[in-house]
Amino acid sequence: MECLERILIEDAKKRLGEQVRISGWVNRTRDIGSLKFVVLRDLSGDIQITVKPDNPVSQILTDLKLGREDVVEITGRVEASQIAHARVEVLPESLKLLNRSKQPLPLDVSGNTKAELDTRLNFRFLDFRTPRTSSIFKIQHVILSSFREFLTNKGFMEIQPPCIIASASEGGAELFKIPYFEKEAYLAQSPQLYKQMCAISFEKVFMVVPIWRAEKFNTPTHLNEVRQMDVEQAFADDEAVMKLLEEALVHIIKNVKEKNSKELQILGRNIEIPKTPLRRLTYTDAVELLTSRGEEFRWGDDFSKPQEKMIAEMVKDEAFFIKNWPSDQKAFYAMPYKDNPNIVHAFDLLYNGIEISSGTQRIHLPELLVERLKIKGLNPDDFSHYVECFSYGAPPHSGWSIGLERLTMTITGMNNIRECCMFPRDRDRLVP
């Protein structure tokens, strides 16, 4: 019996009449006098262990007094049952306690008594065991693996940019400063420069990287540490990578629908696969939509959160692009239109009303880059390393990045980004 290999509960359910070894956590026990039931859970699901009074395991249970989340290993026979709701149960022959759980638990793992997000985050490892939270991260895994699979199949190579960087001179977002021996360094707010350096040599690259922003924001859609799924492609303009982005999005959502049907059901989600090509609204179109609603808006400004929602409501599509942004709203490296340098080849992707991705065609011409730096009020000397990259045969290139937590939010229907980050870092939270 000892030579039996441990199998998952979902697999055990299919082995009617067979001897199996399973192990997991005690979901709950139901003691009906001399009849005893234990619901055992592992990563794949749960199953009822039925212990009749003539079974020697009954005495073991009486002695052990199993509690929630105790970890046990069971060998026994899988039997079809007319009485058990799952139509299958395990009649155990042996039961071994692997570890005890303290009681009472800090939160209800079965999910019946709802705990606040803050409590759940404080005991995140236990929260991971609830059906809801475990579903979120099983879906996130499929998002990530689908992203990698899609780009690998398209001939992209995964790269590894650094997270510690020397310079904060890009301007804009606040960076976290860290000591670095005799120097000062920063946590990267974006892999931008590195992905461009790779793309102008490897042509097609992607990466999944954490980034840090030291802004003191306190909102349901911002964290100080997030993960990005980034792409950079040479010999591609903004339209080419927008096409890549919508295909990637559809591939990811399709995969989630296929592979996570159980998890989506637990979350009560019914997601639609967006139809491509996605609508491409220009920034000016979006402004006109707003002003047609009587909204005060000056061309060149960024949309406020309520305005972004308003646009999404008017467009109605679950996912759409806003492209051709005013150069003031985008980074210095965004490629300006030849006939109108006030507008750049830049786009945002809105999905379920929130911005999940943005990208641009980059400037690959050193002289133009210097000119744009000056226009933005930045000192080209501070960017000499960056500009130099494009002085040795840099092809035109474009790229984008998707915020992993934000995409997870929109797919799982969560309205707080903390739900979709295993160990969120925000203004106040640094542990666990």
Added chain:
RNA sequence: GCCCUGGUAGUAUAGUCCGGUUUAGUAUGCUCGGCUGUCACCCGAGCGAUCCCGGGUUCAAAUCCCGGCCAGGGCGCCA
């Protein structure tokens, strides 16, 4: 950084407006006992809360006032 709302057993809530029989209620959890087909089992008994912290008003504060900390929401900020 601003505005709104909240902080009560392990968890989640009622009570707070309008201060006083509130021994701070309920659900769930936990402990113990009973029960042969349960499935959020059921039944009985019990445990568990300096009512977030500090100060003030008052004969009297979970309850009113001020400050702090924390949480949730709305904004801002976020190339």
